[in-house]
Amino acid sequence: MNLTNLSLRFNGFNIASAKKKLEALKREVSTDSAQYSIKRRSEILEFHLKHNSFYKTHAAGNFTNWESLPVLTKTDLQKPLKERLSNDFSRRNSHVHKTSGSSGNPFIFAKDKYCHALTWASIQALYLQAGVNLSTSYEARFYGIPQSGMVYYKERLKDVLSNRYRFSIFDASDQNFEKFINRFKRVEFGHLNGYTSTLVLFAHYLRSKNLVLKQICPSLTHCIVTAEVLLKDDKLLLEQQLGIPVLNEYGSSETGVIAFGSAENSLKIDTALLYVEILDDLNKPVPNGTSGKIVITSLFNKAHPFIRYQIGDLGVINLDEHNNTVLTNLDGRIGDFAILPSGKRVPALAFYYVTKAVIEDSGNVKEFIINQNEPHKFTINYVADIALNEVQLAKIEKALKAYLNQEIEFDIVKQLFLDRSKRGKLRQFKRDF
Numbered sequence: 001m002n003l004t005n006l007s008l009r010f011n012g013f014n015i016a017s018a019k020k021k022l023e024a025l026k027r028e029v030s031t032d033s034a035q036y037s038i039k040r041r042s043e044i045l046e047f048h049l050k051h052n053s054f055y056k057t058h059a060a061g062n063f064t065n066w067e068s069l070p071v072l073t074k075t076d077l078q079k080p081l082k083e084r085l086s087n088d089f090s091r092r093n094s095h096v097h098k099t100s101g102s103s104g105n106p107f108i109f110a111k112d113k114y115c116h117a118l119t120w121a122s123i124q125a126l127y128l129q130a131g132v133n134l135s136t137s138y139e140a141r142f143y144g145i146p147q148s149g150m151v152y153y154k155e156r157l158k159d160v161l162s163n164r165y166r167f168s169i170f171d172a173s174d175q176n177f178e179k180f181i182n183r184f185k186r187v188e189f190g191h192l193n194g195y196t197s198t199l200v201l202f203a204h205y206l207r208s209k210n211l212v213l214k215q216i217c218p219s220l221t222h223c224i225v226t227a228e229v230l231l232k233d234d235k236l237l238l239e240q241q242l243g244i245p246v247l248n249e250y251g252s253s254e255t256g257v258i259a260f261g262s263a264e265n266s267l268k269i270d271t272a273l274l275y276v277e278i279l280d281d282l283n284k285p286v287p288n289g290t291s292g293k294i295v296i297t298s299l300f301n302k303a304h305p306f307i308r309y310q311i312g313d314l315g316v317i318n319l320d321e322h323n324n325t326v327l328t329n330l331d332g333r334i335g336d337f338a339i340l341p342s343g344k345r346v347p348a349l350a351f352y353y354v355t356k357a358v359i360e361d362s363g364n365v366k367e368f369i370i371n372q373n374e375p376h377k378f379t380i381n382y383v384a385d386i387a388l389n390e391v392q393l394a395k396i397e398k399a400l401k402a403y404l405n406q407e408i409e410f411d412i413v414k415q416l417f418l419d420r421s422k423r424g425k426l427r428q429f430k431r432d433f
Helices: 004-010 015-033 033-051 053-058 112-130 149-161 174-186 196-208 232-242 350-362 390-404
Strands: 092-100 108-112 138-141 164-168 192-194 221-226 246-252 256-262 266-271 273-278 293-296 309-319 325-331 336-337 346-347 365-374 376-382 411-416 430-433
Touching: 015 033, 015 112, 033 053, 033 273, 033 293, 092 112, 108 112, 112 256, 138 196, 149 164, 164 174, 164 196, 174 196, 192 196, 196 221, 196 232, 196 365, 221 232, 232 246, 256 273, 256 325, 273 309, 336 350, 346 350, 350 365, 350 376, 350 390, 350 430, 390 411
Parallel strands: 138 164, 138 192, 192 221, 221 246, 365 430, 376 411
Antiparallel strands: 092 108, 246 256, 256 266, 266 325, 273 293, 293 309, 309 325, 336 346, 365 376
8 A cells, every 4th residue: 555645645745636736737738838838937936026035036137038037056045945935934834855966066945735745746647657556556666775863764664655665775786686686576566766877787787697577576567767867778778687668757856757758758748847948058048959958947836946947957858749848868967078188078978878888898897987087087987797807998998089089098997886975876977177
């Protein structure tokens, strides 16, 4: 039994009312999506200009239309929460949460309780449409978890209430993966949900043992990846070793699920609750099909303004054949690029992809991260059963130099494990300057 809805209702989140409201909102979107967007944006903007002194100050100026409104950044929000809450809202009557900090700019934020209920109603509806019923499907959750103390037990209790079991991902040893497999043999899990890099790492282990998880746990129906970019080769690996369809979720703790869908297709954006823009470096809209900064407006959060909020990622949106707004590409995080001695900038995701294509020729590399120490110097830390030999190292270095077309130094270092964030995310590229 999934106790999530009961828990939400007990804590003041009217999930039943939110589900009815969400259905009505979807009907409005289907009738005239453009008019719906204009109406909802106008309403939330007017509310915060009237009831939120922080946003009133932030937006002060001669803005004449939506596109002249200032973009809200994470840095703008790094001040006490009480200074950012709307009138009549407080920690006591709002849902208060903290960002993961994976962008390097953590902050505390709030949602009014009805907005939070709408978010949960939307998540449940998106999953159900894809074939995952959160009321009946027991979730194998591959996420980070606090290692001790009351916060550890709080997370475990949340898992029980949400009909899921948490697989701690900080131990990627063979011994721990064997424990994972043994639990899948004993428990009828319905779906997997977790960080892309960890699920890919587990799939590599399954492949090394010539195992398919669906054969071990026949009740499994889907795998949902989230929080990190899913590359095509990794999607294929997951499908082969898990033996189930892979769904891709793109979201944030601040706004909920932004886009969701089958991993091989574009991801449908939740236009009922959110408005998504793609902007250039001057905060001007770019044409559909062009990469830029992802900027989100939460259409129903009255407790805290997220209006033209720069979430920190780069992506591409388009319209599909049904005129739905879809996310067609996720290009990584803003600022994730290598700066070469010539001044040339290389997108981190493309750089990582080239490295990945070569390094996996070895067949035994489990995962790796790239660190740019200086413009001319990189360190590649990797985890593998057997250290790469001189021939393999030379091949990797040759491919990278050919791709970058510059003389660059590389240190390729075998590690026992890679450092992750406190929540278990793996930042695949980091620049030290």
